[in-house]
Every structure is written in structure tokens, then in C-alpha cells.
Amino acid sequence: MSNDASPTLAESSFEQPPAAFPMMSAYMPMVKSAAMTSAAELGVFHFLHRQPASPLDAARALDASGQGMQSLFHALASFDLLIRNGDGTYRNAPFIEHYFTPAAAADLTAGLLWNAEAMKLMTGLTDAIRQGRPAESMWATMTRRPGMGALFSRYMEAFAGYFSADLLQHIDIPAGASQLLDIGGSHGLHAASLCLRHPQLHATVFDLAESLTQTPRVIEQHGLQARMTLRAGDAVSDDFGSGSDGGKFDVVLLLSVLHNQTEADAQDIVRRALDALKPGGLIVIHEYFHDPANPGRYAASFLLTLLVEVGTTLQQPDLLQTWLRDGGCRTIRRVDMQEEGKGSLLLAMRDGA
Ligand SMILES: C[S@@+](CC[C@H](N)C(=O)[O-])C[C@H]1O[C@@H](n2cnc3c(N)ncnc32)[C@H](O)[C@@H]1O
Incomplete structure (x- = not known):
């Protein structure tokens, strides 16, 4: 340890290479937040609360493109927010079902809708x-x-x-x-x-x-x-x-x-x-x-x-x-x-x- 308490090169360097490209620590939370917000704006979580659905069925019902909805479903599933069923349809993960659907004691969907505004405000940080x-x-x-x-x-x-x-x-x-x-x-x-x-x-x-x-x-x-x-x-x-x-x-x-x-x-x-x-x-x-x-x-x-x-x-x-x-x-x-x-x-x- 050096006298001024700032880390030495040895202390600050990694012995192992990082498990992921370092930019992921900023990029992934941003994508997760944006995907949850878009899902709320499109009504995805409420739709899947009513019935499991394929991305194409959800796209048709929620007025979105098939390709867009498929990308959104893949991203949400990668964050463990949706679960893929054996027949290729998706359902909400328990966390989403319990806090962001009408099954919740207090549906927090409005928080995700506000998130769209909050993200715009954050550009002024x-x-x-x-x-x-x-x-x-x-x-x-x-x-x-x-x-x-x-x-x-x-x-x-x-x-x-x-x-x-x-x-x-x-x-x-x-x-x-x-x-x-x-x-x-x-x-x-x-x-x-x-x-x-x-x-x-x-x-x-x-x-x-x-x-x-x-x-x-x-x-x-x-x-x-x-x-x-x-x-x-x-x-x-x-x-x-x-x-x-x-x-x-x-x-x-x-x-x-x-x-x-x-x-x-x-x-x-x-x-x-x-x-x-x-x-x-x-x-x-x-x-x-x-x-x-x-x-x-x-x-x-x-x-x-x-x-x-x-x-x-x-x-x-x-x-x-x-x-x-x-x-x-x-x-x-x-x-x-x-x-x-x-x-x-x-x-x-x-x-x-
Ligand atoms: C974080 S919200 C809390 C709302 C509510 N009290 C609650 O606990 O759910 C803060 C509230 O303070 C209000 N507020 C902020 N500045 C105010 C002001 N100058 N005069 C009156 N209300 C104000 C906002 O409009 C907003 O409704």
C-alpha cells in the first residue's frame, strides 16, 4: 500500500481478464431498463398476464412489428423477465407477474412509463x-x-x-x-x-x-x-x-x-x-x-x-x-x-x- 492511500498499479490491475467486455457494465443495465420501459409502453407484460403468446401474436395484438417484438422478447428473456415455454410462446417471469401486472398487489407499470421521461431527463446529467x-x-x-x-x-x-x-x-x-x-x-x-x-x-x-x-x-x-x-x-x-x-x-x-x-x-x-x-x-x-x-x-x-x-x-x-x-x-x-x-x-x- 502506498502512503497516500491511492491504489498501486498492482492493486488496481486484474489478475484475471474480466468475464465480459467491460463496456457491458454500462450497456446492459441501459438496455434492460429501456426494454422494460418499452414492454410497459407496448402493454407486453399485461398482455402476457392474460395468456402466453408468441412474439408474432403479441406483435399483432399490440400493433408492433414482428421483428421488433421478437427482439424485445429475446432481450427480456435474456434478463430473466420473460420465460420461453416449450411450444415457443412466452410468459411473464414471476417477478414481472408479481409487480408489473394486474396480479400485483400494487401494479408498478406506471413506474416504467415514468422511466421513459426519467431517461430523457438523465441526458442532462x-x-x-x-x-x-x-x-x-x-x-x-x-x-x-x-x-x-x-x-x-x-x-x-x-x-x-x-x-x-x-x-x-x-x-x-x-x-x-x-x-x-x-x-x-x-x-x-x-x-x-x-x-x-x-x-x-x-x-x-x-x-x-x-x-x-x-x-x-x-x-x-x-x-x-x-x-x-x-x-x-x-x-x-x-x-x-x-x-x-x-x-x-x-x-x-x-x-x-x-x-x-x-x-x-x-x-x-x-x-x-x-x-x-x-x-x-x-x-x-x-x-x-x-x-x-x-x-x-x-x-x-x-x-x-x-x-x-x-x-x-x-x-x-x-x-x-x-x-x-x-x-x-x-x-x-x-x-x-x-x-x-x-x-x-x-x-x-x-x-x-
Ligand atoms: C415525490 S412526489 C410525492 C407525492 C405524494 N406526496 C406521495 O408521497 O406519493 C412530490 C410532490 O411534491 C409536489 N411539489 C413539488 N414542488 C411543489 C411545490 N412548490 N408546491 C406544491 N407541491 C409541490 C409535486 O408536484 C409532487 O406531487
Whole structure:
């Protein structure tokens, strides 16, 4: 080992030739991601959920070329995402069947559809690394690009369906609570789940207008038209409502919202969210905590995604807890989800009930 801790030539050289052409480590994940995304856009996984099919039958049913579909099937099978039957037809592999078809507890197909947008945004990565931010935040892009906000909301809705049971397990709605505010609530599924569980609860879903296009459908699907209200606005600048002895809400949700803001804006949003809470009310923050010196693969990927999409970073739990204490919360509980990618919750009560 040399003194400056940089690897010597002997340490960095391979004793064996690599098992594959080194470019494969970048090329194969890209092709796998693109093939899964195209399969979702064409409806391949849902089609094969209904019946096994040959590439030609799938091409005919899904309005694609036979050659294209055959190449797609071969690629998906090579990644163990499709399985070839003895008669030459294909079926979904169990992983696909369980997470990307109507058989899933929460079909994540919308995540693959969003992936098509995410891949376009990733083309700005080098510039974003140079500049420290994207040329334009994706929230601004959404105001110009019809359909982009809806795609993102549908992905968030799919994730919310996947995450909902964990969330409900940890949220204890205060007794007698009647008003909930879901800031950056998008699809509204979390607010809807809480309304279904607590029949006295009414919810306001607050978000950018582009992110509220799917919410009326979600509200209608759950029959909550009389108990859920939409409010389009900007959490950075709009008032959530407060009075001299506290706000009108018993519960405020800030779920996966604060990492999309600068630290100063996030702090201000937390302050105003607490002002909107009645004394004794509950605030729930969902975030992704990490060790800045060694974030680990998931948080590191998320940080790069935030850089290229919004130009922000993940918030630190100590800072969030300080803001909550400064806003009058003495009781703060942290829950770390076990599954990678599900993040953590901070649950705090505003003092003075
Ligand atoms: C990652 S999504 C989370 C959606 C939802 N809370 C959930 O957990 O599924 C972040 C949400 O914050 C919203 N958002 C971002 N900036 C906002 C702003 N300035 N004002 C209001 N909402 C904002 C986005 O539109 C989006 O719906």
C-alpha cells in the first residue's frame, strides 16, 4: 500500500481478464431498463398476464412489428423477465407477474412509463453535475409538457399503493381529528386511505396544478367526493392557513415533498405546515435519510436523480427534527422502513392540546 492511500498499479490491475467486455457494465443495465420501459409502453407484460403468446401474436395484438417484438422478447428473456415455454410462446417471469401486472398487489407499470421521461431527463446529467442543478427543474418542465405531470402522478400513485400499508401502520390519527392537509399530495391516495380508515376525516390535497390531474379519479374510485377537496398552489409561497391559536388542521402530511425543495424553502414549508396544525395535531414527514459521507447505492442514485431533475438534495433528519422542535413539537418519533427504497417517517405532535 502506498502512503497516500491511492491504489498501486498492482492493486488496481486484474489478475484475471474480466468475464465480459467491460463496456457491458454500462450497456446492459441501459438496455434492460429501456426494454422494460418499452414492454410497459407496448402493454407486453399485461398482455402476457392474460395468456402466453408468441412474439408474432403479441406483435399483432399490440400493433408492433414482428421483428421488433421478437427482439424485445429475446432481450427480456435474456434478463430473466420473460420465460420461453416449450411450444415457443412466452410468459411473464414471476417477478414481472408479481409487480408489473394486474396480479400485483400494487401494479408498478406506471413506474416504467415514468422511466421513459426519467431517461430523457438523465441526458442532462453531465450539465447538471457541471452546474450543480438542471437547466430547468422538472416541476417547471411539467408546466410546458402536457402529460408529463400526469405520468409522474401515476407513478407516485403506484408507489403509494405499494407503500400505503406501511404508512397506515405507523400513523395514529389524533382522537376526534376531522381535517387533514396533504401538502404535495399529488394523486391523493394516502389522504384517501386515511379518510377510508377514519370516517370523520376530511382531506385537502394541496399540490401544483400539473400534479393534481389524476386526483379526481382517485377520489371518485374511493367514493370520497364529499370528503376530499383539491387545492392547486405552490407550497413555497402559498399560505396553508393559520390563526393566533394554531391552524385548522388536525393532521398535516409532507410525504416525499421536502427533498424537492432547497433547505431554506423546506424549513419554511415545515414552519408554515406546523402553523396550519391545531395544538395537539400530528405532522407526518416521509423522507429518505442517508449518511452524507457514505450514502449507499440507493440514496446515492436518488441524490443523482434529484440533482438532474430538480437540483435539490435529501434533507438531513437532525435538521428536520430541529425544525419540528423549533415549531413546537416535543414528541418526535422516527420510523425507518426495512425495505430499501421505502425511506423513513418522522411523526411529531404539535404541543399545547
Ligand atoms: C415525490 S412526489 C410525492 C407525492 C405524494 N406526496 C406521495 O408521497 O406519493 C412530490 C410532490 O411534491 C409536489 N411539489 C413539488 N414542488 C411543489 C411545490 N412548490 N408546491 C406544491 N407541491 C409541490 C409535486 O408536484 C409532487 O406531487
